[in-house]
Amino acid sequence: MPTIHRIGRLKIQVFADDHAPPHFHAWHPEGEVLVVIATLEPLAGKLDARELRKAMEWASANRDALENAWRRLNEEIR
Secondary structure, eight states, rough: OOEEEEETEEEEOOOTTSSSSEEEEEETEEEEEETTTOOOEEEEEEEHHHHHHHHHHHHHHHHHHHHHHHHOOOOTOO
């Protein structure tokens, strides 16, 4: 799947044909967390607090881009 953004070794990703609710993956070599786009609440997984904070700050400022990526890649899942 496309990596939407990188912050150092942290990747913000949205997968095609993924399950609801609309979410993104914050992936780091030491962990991963799934975050609901609408609420920015963690859905599953575990990530270092510092990396999670970076992901949340970026997501908060770029929620429209995340929502657009989700819609584009998951047209049938809404």
